[in-house]
Amino acid sequence: MTTMVEARGVTKSYANVPVLRGVDLVVSQGEVACLIGPSGSGKSTFLRCINHLEKHDAGELRVEGNLVGYQLHNGKLYESSDKQICGERANIGMVFQRFNLFQHLSVLENLTIGQVKVRGVKEDDAKRRARELLARVGLESRERNYPSQLSGGQQQRVAIARALAMEPRLMLFDEPTSALDPELVGEVLDVMRDLAASGMTMIVVTHEMGFAREVANTVYFLDQGVIEESGAPADMLGSPRSERLRSFLSKVL
Amino acid sequence: MSTEEHSGLEVVPVRHVGQWVGAVVVLVFIAMVVHTLFSRIPTGLSACVTRAGQRVCHATTKWRFQWNVVGRWLFSSDMLHGVLLTLELTAVAMLIGIVLGVFIAILRLSRNRLLSGPAWVYTWFFRGTPVYVQIFFWFEVGLLYPRLTLGLPFLPVTFVSAPSTIISGITAAILGLGLNEAAYMAEIARAGIISVDEGQVEAATSLGMTRRQSLRLVVLPQAMRVIVPPTGNEVISMLKTTSLAASIGVLELFGRAQNIYASNYEIIGLIITASLWYLFLTTVLSIGQFYLERRFARGALRTQPMTPIQRLRHDVTSLRGLVRHSAVAR
Numbered sequence: 001m002t003t004m005v006e007a008r009g010v011t012k013s014y015a016n017v018p019v020l021r022g023v024d025l026v027v028s029q030g031e032v033a034c035l036i037g038p039s040g041s042g043k044s045t046f047l048r049c050i051n052h053l054e055k056h057d058a059g060e061l062r063v064e065g066n067l068v069g070y071q072l073h074n075g076k077l078y079e080s081s082d083k084q085i086c087g088e089r090a091n092i093g094m095v096f097q098r099f100n101l102f103q104h105l106s107v108l109e110n111l112t113i114g115q116v117k118v119r120g121v122k123e124d125d126a127k128r129r130a131r132e133l134l135a136r137v138g139l140e141s142r143e144r145n146y147p148s149q150l151s152g153g154q155q156q157r158v159a160i161a162r163a164l165a166m167e168p169r170l171m172l173f174d175e176p177t178s179a180l181d182p183e184l185v186g187e188v189l190d191v192m193r194d195l196a197a198s199g200m201t202m203i204v205v206t207h208e209m210g211f212a213r214e215v216a217n218t219v220y221f222l223d224q225g226v227i228e229e230s231g232a233p234a235d236m237l238g239s240p241r242s243e244r245l246r247s248f249l250s251k252v253l
Numbered sequence: 254m255s256t257e258e259h260s261g262l263e264v265v266p267v268r269h270v271g272q273w274v275g276a277v278v279v280l281v282f283i284a285m286v287v288h289t290l291f292s293r294i295p296t297g298l299s300a301c302v303t304r305a306g307q308r309v310c311h312a313t314t315k316w317r318f319q320w321n322v323v324g325r326w327l328f329s330s331d332m333l334h335g336v337l338l339t340l341e342l343t344a345v346a347m348l349i350g351i352v353l354g355v356f357i358a359i360l361r362l363s364r365n366r367l368l369s370g371p372a373w374v375y376t377w378f379f380r381g382t383p384v385y386v387q388i389f390f391w392f393e394v395g396l397l398y399p400r401l402t403l404g405l406p407f408l409p410v411t412f413v414s415a416p417s418t419i420i421s422g423i424t425a426a427i428l429g430l431g432l433n434e435a436a437y438m439a440e441i442a443r444a445g446i447i448s449v450d451e452g453q454v455e456a457a458t459s460l461g462m463t464r465r466q467s468l469r470l471v472v473l474p475q476a477m478r479v480i481v482p483p484t485g486n487e488v489i490s491m492l493k494t495t496s497l498a499a500s501i502g503v504l505e506l507f508g509r510a511q512n513i514y515a516s517n518y519e520i521i522g523l524i525i526t527a528s529l530w531y532l533f534l535t536t537v538l539s540i541g542q543f544y545l546e547r548r549f550a551r552g553a554l555r556t557q558p559m560t561p562i563q564r565l566r567h568d569v570t571s572l573r574g575l576v577r578h579s580a581v582a583r
Contacts (some may be wrong), residue, residue, distance in 0.1 A: 051459055053455060053458060053459065082463060082464065083463065086458075086461045086462065086463050087461065089458065089459060089460070089461045090460065090461025091461075092459070093459075094456075094459035096452060096455065096456065098452055100450075100452035100453060100455060100456035101456070102453065102456065102457075102471055102475075103453070103475060104471075104474045104475045104478075104551060113460075113470060114460035114461065114462070117462065117466055117470060118460055118461040118462055118466075146551065159456075162456075162460075163459075163460075166460060166461065
């Protein structure tokens with residue numbers, strides 16, 4: 001299996017406060033990886049480093065073999081230009097905790113804007129693809145609505161469709177169900193489950209242990225900026241080895 | 254609806270004595286205003302007619318507020334030309350103000366201090382000195398630079414050069430009003446831009462948009478909802494502020510009025526004529542502002558506010574429903 005994301009000793013500090021203290025992880029193509037851990041453990045920060053929304057301080061972070069934020073030439077690391085970074089980001093879909101749909105655009109426009117303005121897809125083709133994706137997340141009847149007219153669960157499904165419209169090779173989910181009312185969590189997880197089944201590579205920061213157990217290939221437990229423990233979900237969640245994971249699970253399960 | 258029956262007993266509504274007293278005071282005040290607006294005063298002259306061999310004289314009167322003067326000048330070509338120039342000054346000065354203002358706001362929000370610093374200084378300077386003084390400065394700039402030259406400092410390089418007489422009164426007014434407006438618009442635009450949730454930029458970025466794209470396609474359209482209402486106020490304010498240009502001899506609306514009353518002394522009548530035009534124009538602008546705000550509120554509100562026409566239709570429909578309802582009840 002080809003490697004999709006590879007991290008070696010990735011560190012990151014905010015104003016001298018270390019958030020990531022050397023994260024190592026390998027995610028293969030088609031794999032679903034769940035990052036769990038207490039808040040402040042650096043899960044979201046690590047996720048945001050992968051598509052360069054945050055810049056990591058040191059260590060090696062590769063997506064599809066390419067260094068994130070740098071180009072290697074003749075033994076020197078050149079910082080990537082904004083244009084190069086944007087091009088790489090377009091291949092990585094991201095879904096946010098608070099949906100972040102474009103409030104001034106209709107559902108359909110939310111799905112076409114990236115295709116048209118970043119990918120240069122023709123308006124009609126973009127619309128066709130957008131409608132396919134809306135059907136896939138069960139919202140084909142809502143294309144004319146504005147985000148504020150949708151429920152949280154519907155907004156998050158649109159946000160997933162918006163990310164998919166860019167035909168990403170990797171999807172990042174940053175606590176996609178944390179801002180949802182409990183009864184709306186299921187519809188979003190269903191969409192993500194379908195996506196995983198279709199072979200999409202996914203890295204999911206989540207507190208939904210049920211989802212992790214059912215869908216993830218590997219679960220990573222982050223604590224205080226390092227991966228404390230990782231493994232198959234059944235082992236991790238069923239018989240945790242480290243004391244910290246045990247205490248974390250006792251609080252969330 | 255309010256007089257429901259409560260177990261067959263008579264309901265005595267609360268008496269709002271204070272409201273009644275207040276209403277009477279206001280009505281008397283309104284009557285006083287109307288009375289004085291349309292009162293007549295003696296001219297000091299008398300008119301005489303000879304009727305059946307007898308000469309009858311009576312004192313003549315005239316409108317205190319010179320309404321006849323207003324009627325004579327309101328649609329005169331002199332005033333209409335003034336109206337046109339006022340509109341032109343407003344449009345051009347606002348255009349400079351908005352374009353330059355948004356540009357300065359973007360500079361101001363830059364992380365580069367060399368860009369944000371000068372933007373701050375610009376706002377500080379142009380907001381800190383009176384626009385009236387600024388208009389005079391541009392009018393008299395020839396005293397400072399007899400020739401206007403654009404080149405590189407300390408180097409014998411000149412791009413363009415022209416005598417400063419190319420700055421006419423109108424140009425000076427546009428420069429003064431526009432550059433001053435840019436300082437205010439910069440603050441308005443900045444408030445609008447920072448009002449947009451950071452998550453919007455992150456989402457745009459994660460789709461692969463460049464910073465410029467996310468600003469143009471995502472941030473500014475949403476900032477417009479915050480920018481448009483105060484900008485409407487600025488346009489209305491600008492329309493009136495253009496009257497300052499009269500002081501450097503620009504014949505806009507008020508300049509025309511001054512010109513005319515300087516020769517016929519019908520001062521009040523012409524001031525009122527100009528005022529009526531200003532009132533009319535600001536009213537039209539306010540209506541435009543309402544529809545513009547409605548347009549940019551798209552997506553921010555679940556339901557759009559009704560236009561006055563829609564509200565009227567809604568009121569009529571509900572009134573009709575009410576009438577039908579009470580008819581059935583009877």
